[in-house]
Amino acid sequence: MKKNIYRLIGALLIGIVINFLIKFVIFNSVPNSVSSEEIKNMQLLGLKTSLYSLSFRWLPKLLTILIILLSSLLTYVKTRKILLSIITLIILSFSPWLFILGQTLNLHLFLLTIIVLLLISLCHKKYWIFIISFIFILFKQWLDLKLPNLQQIIDTWPLVVRLLDFKTLFFTGDSASQYLKIPKTGYFLFFDLIPLFVGIYVLLKNQNNRSLGKIISGLFIIGLCFLFISQSSSLNIYRGIIIFYSVSLVIAVGYEYLLHNTSYLLKALIALIFVLNVFFTYELFYYHFDKKNSFEWGYAETNAINQLNQKQIKCINITQESGKLKQYVDFFNNDVNFKTNMISNSKLDDICYAKNNCYCLLREQELGLIGLQKEDIETIFSHYEGLPIYFLIPKNETHVY
């Protein structure tokens, strides 16, 4: 027993180190820019950050590590199986859904952390399920939760079956949450599919896992309820967060069974496939995530602000079309050295060519209104994958910055 606890502590410590290494060193700079949603969340949380820093992400990363460690502890408390505890730690560390949530500032991680904390402390009590359901009331305002009417329940049902689709879970992810997913990956690793089936079988069949099974099924039901009470405007990865968590635990049970009941050769094979799968998935994240959905992120906006600062421009005119840039300028106002004016695109000609030191920053579709084409523009700010978005309209040559 004591030996097991030492082992568990050792595993948790190694888990902490590995997770720190992964989240704070290897993948620290991915995603390479701040999203609009993160800005909104920072405003809500009262966080302030610099244009040149992504340090605000320490918060979700730490929360994720906490969730992973607590989950590992939870499985140990409920089953007394050290292997299952370690596997839970590994599975949650590399599960794409939790990893990606840990890489961006979002409020749903707070909810999941509290749920896991409550599970640890209340898992022996019969009423844990009600306490956790009660938590939703506390998060009602933050996460925009509402009791659904019949029509909303009917409308949400297709989402439930779509979310629990094998293709969505393991291969494609949800098309509506593209910007919060590792490219070409589902919410889980491809290979997790087999342990999922095994895990379901073990939980149904094996008496030893009954108490963990109850927690997982309880979480799944809570997850379903959460999905119905969260708003359709919310991303599916957020809406399904509790369901994904319960599925991850099932997968961990499946892996534990496979590793416990197979020959060394098969164990080695399972480990090898898992490692290859992790390598394949995280290569996609490291090298392709920023390029794949860069228009959803703020690389172009932060880069534009940075470059305009360097050019020592004092004033910028932008239209409603560039509302996203305005959001970034307002939020990072300490790092912005220029003033912005919102203009309507009806008098662009007069404003952009006026003899003053205020420059126009336009979108491609607005260039035609002042008789320009994108080839005429020298200073262009692009998304990370190279697609141009903002065009700095030059002044007459007599004009100086």
Place this chain on the structure above:
Amino acid sequence: MKQTLLNKQYLSLLLILIVGFFLRFYLLGSVPPGPEWDEASAGYNAFSILQTGKDEWGNFLPTSITAFGDHKNPLGIYLSIPLIKILGLNITSIRIVNAFSSWLMILVIYLIAKKIFGEKTALISSILVSLSPSGIFFARLADEGIMLSILLIYLGLLLFFSYLNKQKLIFIISSILCLVLSIFSYSLARIVAPPLILIMIIYYFLRAKKKSIFTTLMLLIFITVTSILLFRQLGYNLQRVSTVGILGSTKGIGLEIGEYREHDKNNFRSKLLHNKLTFTGITLLGNYLSHFSTDFLLNYKDHGNVSESHTPLLFMILLPFYYTGILFGFKELFKKSPKEKRSQIFILLFVLLIAPLPSTITEGAPSSKRSLAMHGFIELFTAFGLVTTFSLLKHKLKSNKLIVFIIGVLFAINVGTFLYFFYWIYPKQYGYMYAVRENKICEVIKAKYQQYDQFIFSRRIDGVPYIFPLFCLQFPPEKYWQTRQSRFVDGWHYIDAFDKFQFVDVVDEKIFDKLAPNNKIALFTNEEEKKTILPLLIEKKLISPDQQLIMTKSLINNPKLPLYLFTFRL
């Protein structure tokens, strides 16, 4: 006592068959509306063969019907010939083959299930098949011989199981014959049937108790002839696979690999990880598994396409029993039951597992149509799951009857909702997908064929406009061949004119070059074309302001699909 039970069973089966018949044949010609393009094409080719022995391209008794260039499977078309002879060329006569096949399937599934799983499972399977939403949907479409093909696969299996029981050679020969015929009924059988034939042949040569030289020789000759016929069609199949398949540099996967390699400037790592093997493998696996997932099995699809079922494959309440059915099926394989029974269950599971393959390899998977070979097996394993689950829970649950009652009520709600949707809502809501404009044009043409010298409409209204006048006028094939002007582009046949009919890519000012002086013209247009052509007609004084008011009223009362008819004399 036994006799009474037997009578009850037969009575139940009879009732199920009557319900199944009613659901398949009631309003067959109007739910769904039609004919749509493929139905019209299949119908006219059958009519042409009936009249001349040749298809619309003049091929004598073809083993593949060229049609639009899509090379339709012949068996369903040939079987509809006698029906056309009796009932005439109409939507009902061409839909009967599939409807009847689907109806017969209820009986065949019953017999298979009875043979392997017993009477209770057999009756429940036949109920589920008779009420199956996608079964009813595809039974009512004359889409080549899709249901015929599936019926033949099941019949092949039933005969093979009979062979396993009785070891009579006639059973294995007729079983293989059914499977071969299924290949000529619908494309999905080209993937599902050959592995089954192979299993049967291997079984015959390795395990059969009775083997005669004559039968072996017959079997070999039969396989050779079939292979030759199949080989002839291979070219068309490959062409089809290249069109709808997932492979190819211009397809999603090819483009995706290119994109990822470009991100990495095509370095070694990228080549190692982002290649056809990894990307295709992942896509295929995802596509395959999606055929067993909730979204595919339960959802009412909302595709703008006739070829996809708008109905779920399984009623929601039955889903858990489908999964448990598969699970118990696998469990049966490892039980100490008779070897023969295990072989039969193995074959059933094998077909269930290979049935999604035709859909897996295509873009847009999962497709309920391409994976329709699952239909029947889904119901069979669901029934098996239902029966086994309840027999396991019998001793554990006190309120077993109550649970059965609740499931029954929910099932009835599921069925009622589906029937209401399918017979009342679907034709109104999705009727526009069934060539509404083309059929309206047909109505006009039929009524006013003699009054006009030229009928013109464009491919903007319909990609294959020529088939509708041919179908609805029952146009004599010889006259069609004589007057036809056609082109062959990228494997597809385009008909530009025949008899009084002219088909253009778009109706614009150029059509005036195609019109003969003094001819009375009927010109059909869509909304965009109307905007182009109306000012020209007014400018040329071909229509008066009074006529303009009448002609700018759509012939169809559906704002999504406006259709205008301009009549004038040059």
